[in-house]
Amino acid sequence: MIITRQADYAIRCVLFLASKPVGIATMIGEIADSMGIPKSFLAKILQRLSKAEIVSSIRGVRGGFVLKRDVSDINLLEVIQSIDGPVAINRCAIDKHICGRSCNCSVHPIWIKLRALIQDYLSAVTFDKLVDTKGSIGTQKISLEGEIYGQRLSVR
Amino acid sequence: MIITRQADYAIRCVLFLASKPVGIATMIGEIADSMGIPKSFLAKILQRLSKAEIVSSIRGVRGGFVLKRDVSDINLLEVIQSIDGPVAINRCAIDKHICGRSCNCSVHPIWIKLRALIQDYLSAVTFDKLVDTKGSIGTQKISLEGEIYGQRLSVR
DNA sequence: TGAAAGAGGATATAATTTGTCCTGTTTATG
C-alpha cells in the first residue's frame, strides 16, 4: 500500500536533477549526498530511470546524469512505475487473472476505479509543479490551498 | 502500494457475513471454505476485525461470528485499516516525522492530499453497496464511471 | 594510457507477509 523507499529515492533524485540547469550532468555521488540516498543504491535506481527514458547517463570521465526530457514532461506516476512497477491498491486491479474470484467479485470494480483515480492524480503532478515550491506551498499551481481534515497545509 | 492478502481476506470475510441473515452466527470454517481463505489464517484476521468492533465473536458450541454493526455502517477503509494499519501511498503522509526532509519537501503535500483522496473514496464504499451485486457487475449498480447507486464517489 | 565515471551481475541482510500449530478458555447440551 506504500511505495518503496527506492521509489521515494527516485523521486528525490529526479527532483534534484530538475533543479539543475539543463545540460549539466550531475554525478551519482553529488545526488546521493544532497538527497540523503545511499550512493550504490542510487546507482541502481538511476539505471531504472535510465531504462525508462527519464534520465540520460553520460559515461566516462566528467560523466553523470541529466534529465532526458523537459521537467514538465515527467510526472510522478511514471517515475514511481519505473521503479515499483504498476501502481494499484489491490493486485487484481493490475491483472484480474491473478484472482479466480474476480469475475464474481463485487469489490473488484472498486479497485479498478480507485486505481484510475490514483493514476490520474499522480500523472497530473509533473515535476515543473514540484521544483521551486520549497517554502511556498499554498501559493503555487498545485491546488493545495484550503484545508484537509481541518489541518492547514503549510510547509515552512 | 498494495493492500496485503490479509486485508483482501478480511474484506471477503465481511462481505460474506454481510450476505448472511442478521443474528445468525457463522463458523470460521464455513467462511474460510466459501471465500477460499486458509482457515487458521482467517482465525487471526477475525480476531483483528473483532478488536475493531466490526464483527462480534460468539464462543463455545454453536458459536461463530456476526457483524457487529449494520452493513451500511461498515466501510472498506476501516476494514483495511483494522488489518493493515493506516492507509497511505507514502509513509510520510502517515507521520511526517519519519522523514527529516518533510519540512522542506515539495512532494510531501502531494502524499497528504492523495491520502485524503484515497481515504475519502474508500470510506464512501460501505458494504450495503457491495452485497448482492454478484454477477451483475457492469450492468448498473456499480459502474466504473464513478457512481455507486447513483451517488458520486469521487472526492473532487 | 590511465583515471574517472557509469553498467550490471551477484550477493548479503533485514523486514514483512503468509501461514501453521498448540494450548487454553468459553459454552451449549445431554
Place this chain on the structure above:
DNA sequence: CATAAACAGGACAAATTATATCCTCTTTCA
C-alpha cells in the same frame, strides 16, 4: 458434571520482498 464444539492468543516457520553493498567490466576524456 462431563464433554465436545468453537473461538483466543502466543509461538514459530517459511516464503517473499525490500534494502543495500560489492566487484568486475566498459566507456570516455585528457
